[in-house]
Amino acid sequence: MSDKIVFIGVLASSNSIQDLKAFRGYLCIENGVITGVGANETFEDLKGKGKFDDFQIQYLEPNQFLMPGFVDCHTHAPQFPNIGLGLDRPLLEWLDKYTFPLESRYKDVEFAAKVYDRVVQRLLQNGTTTACYFGTLHKEGSLELAKSAIKHKQRALVGKVSMNIKNDAGYYNATRKELNETEEFVQCILHYKNELVQPVVTPRFAVSCDTELMSGLSQIARKYDCHIQSHISENRKEIEHVLKYFSGYQTYSEVYDRSGILTKKCIMAHAVYLSEKEMEVFARKGVSVAHCPASNTRLRSGLCPVRKLLNNNVVVGLGTDVSGGDSASILDAVRRTMDVSTHLEFQGNPEHAINWREAFYLATLGGSHSVESGS
Numbered sequence: 441m442s443d444k445i446v447f448i449g450v451l452a453s454s455n456s457i458q459d460l461k462a463f464r465g466y467l468c469i470e471n472g473v474i475t476g477v478g479a480n481e482t483f484e485d486l487k488g489k490g491k492f493d494d495f496q497i498q499y500l501e502p503n504q505f506l507m508p509g510f511v512d513c514h515t516h517a518p519q520f521p522n523i524g525l526g527l528d529r530p531l532l533e534w535l536d537k538y539t540f541p542l543e544s545r546y547k548d549v550e551f552a553a554k555v556y557d558r559v560v561q562r563l564l565q566n567g568t569t570t571a572c573y574f575g576t577l578h579k580e581g582s583l584e585l586a587k588s589a590i591k592h593k594q595r596a597l598v599g600k601v602s603m604n605i606k607n608d609a610g611y612y613n614a615t616r617k618e619l620n621e622t623e624e625f626v627q628c629i630l631h632y633k634n635e636l637v638q639p640v641v642t643p644r645f646a647v648s649c650d651t652e653l654m655s656g657l658s659q660i661a662r663k664y665d666c667h668i669q670s671h672i673s674e675n676r677k678e679i680e681h682v683l684k685y686f687s688g689y690q691t692y693s694e695v696y697d698r699s700g701i702l703t704k705k706c707i708m709a710h711a712v713y714l715s716e717k718e719m720e721v722f723a724r725k726g727v728s729v730a731h732c733p734a735s736n737t738r739l740r741s742g743l744c745p746v747r748k749l750l751n752n753n754v755v756v757g758l759g760t761d762v763s764g765g766d767s768a769s770i771l772d773a774v775r776r777t778m779d780v781s782t783h784l785e786f787q788g789n790p791e792h793a794i795n796w797r798e799a800f801y802l803a804t805l806g807g808s809h810s811v812e813s814g815s
């Protein structure tokens with residue numbers, strides 16, 4: 441096949457949350473990079489001038505259209521073997537019973553490489569061209585995830601998970617080891633010098649990390665100017681646990697903020713129960729929320745008020761959050777975002793429903809604002 445191809449047909453994309461555009465036009469690709477987009481008339485004009493003489497010309501069928509790739513702002517690559525399984529427990533019990541034991545297996549680098557290669561391909565098959573991944577505690581295993589993304593040319597933010605609080609599965613590290621390995625992990629990925637794949641510092645959540653670890657991790661993110669990701673306010677018991685453990689803090693957000701985690705390079709998954717005051721902090725600091733409707737429902741965590749986040753100027757993208765979420769598809773997250781927001785409206789919250797144009801935006805441009813690399 442030619443390394444120069446031009447598609448002719450309907451192109452659809454969001455300019456903003458209110459504005460989804462679809463028009464007849466062309467999109468040309470040279471050596472895997474989009475080098476031109478425009479209206480049909482421009483195509484005819486350029487074609488007449490010989491611009492596409494050495495291009496393969498592909499006319500889309502009447503029922504086909506082109507759109508931007510989906511952005512999955514939050515998923516757990518190592519949890520894919522559990523997809524659709526073990527959804528009978530709420531978050532904290534689910535982590536202990538099913539998730540930490542599975543993630544512990546990624547000490548085996550061969551197992552990690554095998555699973556991750558399939559995960560990356562599965563997301564690409566679902567139209568996800570950019571993904572923000574949680575790996576596991578293991579540095580070598582998580583590097584395999586980055587290698588798979590590079591191999592399959594997926595844009596990816598890849599995180600080695602950090603945890604230093606004891607749990608029954610023995611799945612945590614001592615603080616110093618965790619900080620050293622995270623820094624080494626970041627350096628390794630930067631050393632790959634691959635323009636599609638970046639490291640993301642990944643304190644699991646405040647139930648699994650103390651302030652010393654979280655502060656050290658936020659310093660690493662700052663030192664290497666990389667993203668940082670975690671979970672916040674997914675489940676009521678989780679919030680209770682955090683506020684009990686971190687006594688003297690008024691809110692969950694404050695725990696992360698005082699550790700230096702809340703920056704414009706921060707992506708927080710869930711945010712189901714943020715107060716308006718916390719939303720204001722998120723908006724002011726430029727923190728993004730990865731909305732994960734599938735896992736919020738399947739783990740019975742709650743209904744995230746996306747409209748309220750948007751009205752408070754918080755940047756929102758979508759996440760599949762496998763395996764709390766039971767689908768690898770962002771198209772499925774689009775539908776569930778619309779459903780959950782409509783259920784909130786049924787419950788007496790006026791204008792909470794997210795329409796399909798808005799959900800399309802969250803799945804594409806909204807997500808890309810969360811993961812973009814501007815500092």
Ligand SMILES: O=c1[nH]c(=O)c2nc[nH]c2[nH]1
Pocket residue numbers: 516531535539644645671674735761764
């Ligand atoms: O849905 C979730 N999946 C996880 O793996 C996790 N860890 C902390 N909090 C979490 N929530």
